[in-house]
Amino acid sequence: MRIKLLLVTILVIFSTGIFLSVLVIKNKSISEVDLVALNDVVKTAEQNWGQINEEIFHNSGIKQPFTIIDHLGNVIYQTPGNHFIDLNGSIKNRDTFIDLKKNSEIVGKIVIHNNEQELVQQMKSELILSISLIFGLVMIVSIFYIIYIYRTLLKPFQQLQNFAANVARGNLDIPLNMDKNNYFGAFTESFDIMREELDAARQREYESNRSKKELVASLSHDIKTPVASIKAVSELMLMQTKDHKVIKQVNTISSKAEQIDLLVTDMFHATLEELQQLKLTITEVSSEVLVDMIENVNYNHQIIYEPIPPCIILTDPLRMQQVMDNIISNSYKYAGTKVMIKTQINEGYLELHIIDSGPGMSEEELPLLFNKYYRGKNVEGKNGSGLGLFISKYFMENMFGQISCSNRKDGFTIVLKIKLA
Numbered sequence: 001m002r003i004k005l006l007l008v009t010i011l012v013i014f015s016t017g018i019f020l021s022v023l024v025i026k027n028k029s030i031s032e033v034d035l036v037a038l039n040d041v042v043k044t045a046e047q048n049w050g051q052i053n054e055e056i057f058h059n060s061g062i063k064q065p066f067t068i069i070d071h072l073g074n075v076i077y078q079t080p081g082n083h084f085i086d087l088n089g090s091i092k093n094r095d096t097f098i099d100l101k102k103n104s105e106i107v108g109k110i111v112i113h114n115n116e117q118e119l120v121q122q123m124k125s126e127l128i129l130s131i132s133l134i135f136g137l138v139m140i141v142s143i144f145y146i147i148y149i150y151r152t153l154l155k156p157f158q159q160l161q162n163f164a165a166n167v168a169r170g171n172l173d174i175p176l177n178m179d180k181n182n183y184f185g186a187f188t189e190s191f192d193i194m195r196e197e198l199d200a201a202r203q204r205e206y207e208s209n210r211s212k213k214e215l216v217a218s219l220s221h222d223i224k225t226p227v228a229s230i231k232a233v234s235e236l237m238l239m240q241t242k243d244h245k246v247i248k249q250v251n252t253i254s255s256k257a258e259q260i261d262l263l264v265t266d267m268f269h270a271t272l273e274e275l276q277q278l279k280l281t282i283t284e285v286s287s288e289v290l291v292d293m294i295e296n297v298n299y300n301h302q303i304i305y306e307p308i309p310p311c312i313i314l315t316d317p318l319r320m321q322q323v324m325d326n327i328i329s330n331s332y333k334y335a336g337t338k339v340m341i342k343t344q345i346n347e348g349y350l351e352l353h354i355i356d357s358g359p360g361m362s363e364e365e366l367p368l369l370f371n372k373y374y375r376g377k378n379v380e381g382k383n384g385s386g387l388g389l390f391i392s393k394y395f396m397e398n399m400f401g402q403i404s405c406s407n408r409k410d411g412f413t414i415v416l417k418i419k420l421a
Contacts, residue, residue, distance in 0.1 A: 009141055016134075041066065042098055042110060049102050052077045067111040068100070076108065084111055163191060172199035223264050230257045262329060262388075265322075280316045280398050284421040287311045287350060293321045294341065297328040305341035312421040313350055319395040320418075323403075326388035327414050331356040335412065349401070349417040360412040361405075369405055 045068055048056050052068060067078035073087050084090060090097070096112040163176045176192040234254035241247060287308050294305055331339045335358025342353040361369065368374045370393040389403075396403040402417040 042100065045100050045108075045110065046102055049100065049107055065113045067113070068108060069111060070108045071106060084113065160191065163195070167195060167198065170202075172196075172202065223260075227257050227261045227264065230254075231261070262325070280319055280395070282314055282316050282399055284312050284314060285317060287313050289315075289317055290320075290324075290352070293317075293324045294328075296321065297325055302332065303328065303339045303341060306343055308343050309345050309350065311345060311350055314419040314421050315399050315401075316395070319399065323392045323395050323416065326392045327354055327416075330388060331358070331412075334358060337411070345420070348420050350420060352416040352418070354414045354416070355408075355411060356413075357411040360407040363407065366405060366407070370403070 044056055045052060065079045067084040068076045069084075069087075070076055075084065078084055084095075090111050090113075093114050095114045098110040098112070099106045100108040100110060159176065163174070166172075166174050172195055176195065231254060234250050234257065237250045238247060238254070241250070287310060290308050290313075294303055297303070328339060331337075331354065335356035337357040340355045342355065344351050344353075370389050372387065372390045374390075393403050396416065400419040403414065404417075405412070405414045407413075
């Protein structure tokens with residue numbers, strides 16, 4: 001509809017311009033010479049030759065400008081507005097020449113000015129003005145139409161493009177506004193409804209995932225209670241029985257219960273970390289607490305460690321104990337050798353080098369060991385969740401420390417860097 005209106009407007013402008021141009025051409029015509037008036041002028045000039053002045057031609061009816069010259073080309077008289085310069089100029093302009101005679105002798109001439117070139121030049125100027133006006137009006141109409149198209153068509157699509165980019169980035173809080181005169185109102189409204197539905201779906205997904213994580217955390221916490229009971233009963237049976245066969249079986253039960261407890265602890269901590277509820281309380285403590293932490297996991301005296309340098313460290317003792325549990329239990333599980341711990345103070349950190357004599361890891365796997373749920377190629381037949389080192393790294397970094405690992409020719413080493421106070 002709008003395009004038809006534009007075409008009709010342009011057609012009207014062009015038609016008006018053509019009509020005006022025709023009027024201009026039609027109204028421009030060369031003035032015809034009044035022969036009667038011209039004869040009167042010739043007779044008057046001949047009769048008054050030698051005394052020609054403005055008064056004798058006052059009542060002449062000739063409308064064309066004219067000039068009277070003598071036989072030498074000198075101007076004797078000319079009407080106002082005449083353009084006579086010389087004979088050559090008049091000849092080029094195709095002026096009309098009439099001889100003036102006295103006593104049968106040519107004494108001069110009347111030169112009647114030809115205004116054809118002036119009319120042509122005037123016509124050109126008026127036509128150029130008309131054409132310029134036509135194209136100016138067409139341009140103005142086109143500019144207004146382009147602005148209208150931009151506001152009603154292009155700008156809404158540009159807003160839709162920005163809206164789609166925000167949706168792609170996951171920014172669903174910015175609505176898609178609709179103008180009152182938007183031709184794509186229903187289309188735009190549908191996209192905004194889609195945004196609201198996506199936002200609602202994302203919120204429902206978030207709540208669902210959070211509920212699942214809370215359920216896992218709750219179940220993990222609840223499972224630890226019966227496992228602790230199994231371990232307590234196992235310890236009680238070990239104290240009361242003397243039968244080596246029973247002792248071996250109870251030790252197996254206790255070992256499996258310990259494995260279950262570690263797996264559930266890892267799962268519980270990973271879930272809490274995702275829920276951002278895994279809190280740390282960092283305090284300044286003496287490095288002597290590390291001795292107790294090592295002894296707590298020194299089963300069957302498998303750990304050999306150097307005296308720890310006395311210093312004050314920044315750590316959360318509870319979380320640091322969990323880090324030690326995870327690393328030492330991995331050494332027991334995968335290396336199956338004794339563990340040596342070397343300590344030193346280096347560049348503001350207390351370093352613990354936890355060394356085993358196992359087969360180590362492939363170089364390709366080393367950068368992946370601290371990723372969540374990653375387990376190496378040497379885990380076949382061994383229980384685990386791939387969360388121990390991930391949680392240990394989370395604890396160390398949030399206690400301003402560092403954790404790293406490396407292979408040796410005769411084993412594997414994990415380095416803990418604990419920040420000095």
